Amino acid sequence: MSKVKLRETINENPTYPKNGITQKPYKKTNYKTLNESYQQNGYTHNVWVTEKQCERVNVKVIDKNQKVHIVDRFGNKTDIFNISQTDFMKPKVKKSISGKPTQLQRIETLEKLVHHLLENQSLQGEG
Numbered sequence: 001m002s003k004v005k006l007r008e009t010i011n012e013n014p015t016y017p018k019n020g021i022t023q024k025p026y027k028k029t030n031y032k033t034l035n036e037s038y039q040q041n042g043y044t045h046n047v048w049v050t051e052k053q054c055e056r057v058n059v060k061v062i063d064k065n066q067k068v069h070i071v072d073r074f075g076n077k078t079d080i081f082n083i084s085q086t087d088f089m090k091p092k093v094k095k096s097i098s099g100k101p102t103q104l105q106r107i108e109t110l111e112k113l114v115h116h117l118l119e120n121q122s123l124q125g126e127g
Contacts, residue, residue: 003057005090009047010083020047020083023059030070037068038082049081054081061074 006020017026017034026034026048038046049067051061054120069077083089101109 003059006047006049006057006083006088007061010045010089014046017046017048019053020049021053026070033068033070034080036064041066041082043084044081045083045089048080049083049086050078050080054086054088059086061119062087 005023009018009020009023016032017031017038018024025031025053028045029123035046036046037043043124054061061081064081066085067079070080071077
């Protein structure tokens with residue numbers, strides 16, 4: 001299992017529920033359950049993973065509120081999550097190696113400074 005397979009499945013953008021790691025489509029009851037969750041929650045991708053699968057490829061489930069249960073042929077339930085509920089889909093901010101602030105950090109600092117200056121200016125205008 002690898003992140004490459006996961007990326008391939010996401011790029012394929014299946015219209016039916018598909019496991020992001022095994023690349024197998026879901027069938028029968030699981031198909032219906034996952035498709036309903038996909039539509040109701042407005043997910044971008046109909047790609048699903050279990051928490052264990054995420055751990056194997058070093059991905060974290062960050063939103064456990066909308067978990068869905070799938071059932072295997074023996075009746076065992078497993079929690080499953082949409083790929084958009086993981087940090088795999090979130091943009092990653094690169095850390096500066098040199099110790100200097102990144103462009104994003106500089107922008108955030110400037111925004112705070114501007115906000116602070118505007119607050120002070122409005123306070124002086126009142127006095």
